[in-house]
Amino acid sequence: xxxxxxxxxxxxxxxxxxxxxxxxxxxxxxxxxxxxxxxxxxxxxxxxxxxxxxxxxxxxxxxxxxxxxxxxxxxxxxxxxxxxxxxxxxxxxxxxxxxxxxxx
Amino acid sequence: xxxxxxxxxxxxxxxxxxxxxxxxxxxxxxxxxxxxxxxxxxxxxxxxxxxxxxxxxxxxxxxxxxxxxxxxxxxxxxxxxxxxxxxxxxxxxxxxxxxxxxxxxxxxxxxxxxxxxxxxxxxxxxxxxxxxxxxxxxxxxxxxxxxxxxxxxxxxxxxxxxxxxxxxxxxx
Numbered sequence: 001x002x003x004x005x006x007x008x009x010x011x012x013x014x015x016x017x018x019x020x021x022x023x024x025x026x027x028x029x030x031x032x033x034x035x036x037x038x039x040x041x042x043x044x045x046x047x048x049x050x051x052x053x054x055x056x057x058x059x060x061x062x063x064x065x066x067x068x069x070x071x072x073x074x075x076x077x078x079x080x081x082x083x084x085x086x087x088x089x090x091x092x093x094x095x096x097x098x099x100x101x102x103x104x
Numbered sequence: 105x106x107x108x109x110x111x112x113x114x115x116x117x118x119x120x121x122x123x124x125x126x127x128x129x130x131x132x133x134x135x136x137x138x139x140x141x142x143x144x145x146x147x148x149x150x151x152x153x154x155x156x157x158x159x160x161x162x163x164x165x166x167x168x169x170x171x172x173x174x175x176x177x178x179x180x181x182x183x184x185x186x187x188x189x190x191x192x193x194x195x196x197x198x199x200x201x202x203x204x205x206x207x208x209x210x211x212x213x214x215x216x217x218x219x220x221x222x223x224x225x226x227x228x229x230x231x232x233x234x235x236x237x238x239x240x241x242x243x244x245x246x247x248x249x250x251x252x253x254x255x256x257x258x259x260x261x262x263x264x265x266x267x268x269x270x271x272x273x274x275x276x
Contacts (some may be wrong), residue, residue: 080164080165080166080167080242080244080251080252080253080271081164081165082162082163082164082165082253082255082269082271083162083163083165084160084161084162084267085161085162085163085177086161087158087159087160087161088157088158088159089158089160089263089264089265090155090156090158090184090263091184091262091263091264092155092184092185092193092262092263093262094191094192094193094227094231094233094261094262095187095190095191095192095231096191096228096230096231097188097189097190097191097192097230097231097232098189098190098191098230099190099191
């Protein structure tokens with residue numbers, strides 16, 4: 001999982017915008033979407049963590065990121081994905097049964 | 105030529121059904137089960153050694169567009185090209201293995217299972233090529249949601265194969 005930073009009240013970054021968008025889609029956040037992790041955002045984070053049993057005490061860490069991302073993905077109908085990787089597919093000619101006996 | 109050979113009949117001496125992971129506690133059963141398609145009534149000694157082993161690898165990523173909650177690196181392998189009385193092309197072994205996996209947080213129950221369909225003759229009466237349908241299904245669920253999908257393979261005795269991912273196949 002990834003590069004999401006740990007965030008707490010007072011943080012300012014584009015990750016806060018992502019966080020607010022996700023919290024809004026989950027119904028926890030009704031404030032302005034910006035880059036500031038203010039008290040309204042902190043309250044929304046606390047509500048989400050309480051509802052889903054995450055013990056990060058208002059800090060947005062790995063568990064919270066995973067939760068909001070998972071919920072968002074499900075709300076968008078995300079499914080498990082398959083990524084095809086390398087293969088080896090050699091083939092052989094197929095003689096008729098008895099052909100070797102006939103030529104032997 | 106026997107009636108079985110005329111019909112392109114095949115025996116499957118393997119078995120192919122297992123669970124890989126349950127309740128986030130992986131119990132990975134690697135290469136333990138297998139399937140094969142050899143001439144009906146034939147003995148192993150009647151077959152030549154296979155021509156080789158082919159494979160297709162894939163990665164199964166759990167839900168999440170950025171963060172993926174779980175990941176399984178899988179592989180289907182099949183030995184092909186074994187001959188019977190100088191002809192045909194038979195599959196002596198096909199297996200699905202879990203090469204690697206990572207189940208993160210999220211409280212997932214994850215099942216991966218395999219099912220073998222009817223083995224058909226893709227070749228002719230005198231040059232049989234068994235085709236083995238192999239479905240590999242992944243199901244996941246947790247407190248929030250559930251889902252799944254099936255990789256539908258068909259492997260052929262002369263080495264070829266087909267594959268597609270059916271993500272509408274999920275049934276709770």
